[in-house]
Amino acid sequence: MVKAAILYEVNKPLVVADIDVGNPRAGEVRVRVASAGVCHSDLHVMHGDLPSNLPVVIGHEGSGVVEEIGPGVTSVVPGDHVILVWRAPCGKCFYCLRKKPILCDEGTRIRFTGRLADGTSRFSRGGDEIKHFAGVSSFSEVTVLPEQGVVKIRKDVAIEKAALVGCAVMTGVGAVVNTARVEPGASVVVFGSGGVGLNVIQGAALAGAEKIVAVDILDNKLVYAKQFGATHTLNGSKVNVIEAVRELTGGIGADYAFDAIGNVKILEQGLELIRKAGTLCCVGMPNHQAQFSFTVFPFIMQEKRIISSIYGSCDPWVDFPRILNLYSAGKLKLDELITREYPLDDVNEAFRALGAGEVARSIVRFT
Numbered sequence: 001m002v003k004a005a006i007l008y009e010v011n012k013p014l015v016v017a018d019i020d021v022g023n024p025r026a027g028e029v030r031v032r033v034a035s036a037g038v039c040h041s042d043l044h045v046m047h048g049d050l051p052s053n054l055p056v057v058i059g060h061e062g063s064g065v066v067e068e069i070g071p072g073v074t075s076v077v078p079g080d081h082v083i084l085v086w087r088a089p090c091g092k093c094f095y096c097l098r099k100k101p102i103l104c105d106e107g108t109r110i111r112f113t114g115r116l117a118d119g120t121s122r123f124s125r126g127g128d129e130i131k132h133f134a135g136v137s138s139f140s141e142v143t144v145l146p147e148q149g150v151v152k153i154r155k156d157v158a159i160e161k162a163a164l165v166g167c168a169v170m171t172g173v174g175a176v177v178n179t180a181r182v183e184p185g186a187s188v189v190v191f192g193s194g195g196v197g198l199n200v201i202q203g204a205a206l207a208g209a210e211k212i213v214a215v216d217i218l219d220n221k222l223v224y225a226k227q228f229g230a231t232h233t234l235n236g237s238k239v240n241v242i243e244a245v246r247e248l249t250g251g252i253g254a255d256y257a258f259d260a261i262g263n264v265k266i267l268e269q270g271l272e273l274i275r276k277a278g279t280l281c282c283v284g285m286p287n288h289q290a291q292f293s294f295t296v297f298p299f300i301m302q303e304k305r306i307i308s309s310i311y312g313s314c315d316p317w318v319d320f321p322r323i324l325n326l327y328s329a330g331k332l333k334l335d336e337l338i339t340r341e342y343p344l345d346d347v348n349e350a351f352r353a354l355g356a357g358e359v360a361r362s363i364v365r366f367t
Contacts, residue, residue, distance in 0.1 A: 004123070004140035005347045006130060008055045010048035013348045014139075019057070019130055021142045022122040024070035029150050031082060035160035036138035037061030038342075038350045038362040039167055039195060041285055044262075045133070046351065049287040053114035056131040057123055059364075060086035061167035062138025063159050066150070073147045080152050081159050083166045085316045086134035087111065088149035101148075102311040110135040110146070117146055138163070139347060141366055151320045157327065160341075160365055161334045164195075165323050167311075168361060169334065172199025174312015174319060175258060175283045176207055184208030186255040189245055189273060190230070193221035195337065195361040196283060197260035198228045202333055204256075205229030206326070211248060215241055218357045227336055245273045253278055262286035268294065276302040283309050337361040 001018040008015055024030045036059045044050040045058060052058075062084040066076050076082060088110060089101035096104050106117065114131025115121050122144040123130035123137070137143045153162055172195075176182050188204040190197050193216040204212045205228070213232045214225030222233040234244050245254055253275030259266045262284030270280045271294055312319070326332040339359035342350040350362045 002141040003344055004057045004137070005059070005344060006055050006125070007046055007052070007058050010046060014046070014058070014351075016345055016347060017125060019123050019125045019140065021140070021144060024068055024073075024122075024144050025118065026071045027073060027147050028070040028116065028144055029066055029073060029076060029147055030068040030142065030144050031064040031084065031150065032067050032142050032366075033062050033064040033138055033140060034365070034367045035063050035163040036364045036366075037163050037167060037195070038347075038354050038364065040354065041167070042133075043351055043354060044285055050285065051112070051288060052133060053112065053131045056114055056133045057137035057140045057143075058133045059138030059140070060084075060134040060136045061163055062136060063153075063163035063166065065159070067142065075147055076150055076152050081155050081162070082150040082152055083162055083316075083320050084136045084138055084143075084145060085149045085151060086136045086167060087311055088135045088146045091148060099315060101315055102313065107135065116144070139344065139364060141344070151316045153321060153324055157324050160363060160367065161338065162324065163363060164334055164337055164361060165320050168195035168337070169199045169323055169332075170312045170314050170316075170319060171283065171309075172196045172201075172260065172312065173203035173206065173323065173332070174314045175200055175281055175309040176203030178313035178319070179307060179309035180256055180258070180279055180281045182207040182209055182256055185210050187211040187213070187249050189213045189215060189254045189257040189270070190225075190260060191215045191258065191266045191270060192260035192284060193225040194260065194357075197258075198224055198337065198360055200258045200260050200283065201225055201230050202228045206332065213245060213248060213254070221357060224360045228333060241269055242273045249275070255279070256281065258283055260284045264290050264292050267292050271299075271304065271306065274304060277304065279305045279307060281307050281309055338363055341365050
């Protein structure tokens with residue numbers, strides 16, 4: 001038996017309890033989790049904003065050590081350090097063959113059914129099935145994933161910090177460099193300075209953006225934003241963000257705006273404050289039924305663009321190692337992201353602090 005955090009009912013605390021974890025089957029890997037990031041996407045599931053098949057062991061950002069491999073697994077061996085992938089691709093579908101593994105339909109199916117490729121779960125409690133979340137379930141001391149759900153990484157990087165690459169860092173940095181492809185000298189506005197937003201900010205800094213404007217309603221988050229490369233900060237509860245951005249850009253508007261929150265009102269602001277031919281990039285996860293509307297005629301006449309980014313449009317086997325190399329070279333921040341560390345027993349307190357805006361990123365450490 002191992003300890004895990006289980007969501008039985010939305011808007012209720014997680015239940016930390018002992019569960020049984022089965023052995024890996026063909027094409028699967030058993031991982032002892034070292035660290036799990038506390039992410040807003042999990043909080044959305046806990047609040048019912050994102051649907052999930054319950055009961056489920058939540059957590060989708062994590063790192064760990066391979067304990068056991070099933071028949072046919074060749075990419076990792078026991079003892080390897082790995083980052084967990086919350087959208088495990090099949091490697092052979094339409095999207096995988098076009099180097100868009102994060103759009104793989106198999107990864108989507110696993111996310112919504114809560115079961116692995118063979119249609120079953122490796123988790124149970126008292127004989128009752130417990131589902132997997134996003135094929136990862138990082139809030140368990142031990143988890144089982146598809147082979148495509150782990151990326152082998154270098155061992156000279158602290159394994160607990162590597163967990164953040166599995167979601168927040170990749171999602172934020174990737175939205176800038178892979179999805180929007182921000183060019184040197186650009187002006188960028190980032191709504192939200194949480195775990196993902198801070199990585200959009202440092203992605204913009206890596207890309208050579210001249211102006212990086214962080215927008216939040218919490219001053220402590222704006223302090224974090226400065227540490228990660230923001231050149232200007234705006235408290236959205238105190239200033240007119242659209243007017244302030246126009247003033248900063250000589251009346252033209254920003255080249256790029258990123259919503260790292262997932263809020264329709266923010267999307268409306270972002271679309272208004274970008275310049276003609278500017279780009280609005282949707283990164284944050286809204287309620288699954290949220291709708292965004294705008295007046296089409298001026299949108300067309302100004303050649304504005306709206307694009308979306310999931311998982312930073314990444315190829316995990318290329319991008320995860322690249323991000324760790326940038327970190328090791330001192331060009332990308334990981335240490336500064338971790339505001340607090342919690343044991344698994346305190347996971348509900350970790351989510352309370354996240355919801356209250358007290359942290360940049362917290363992790364649950366198992367080691």
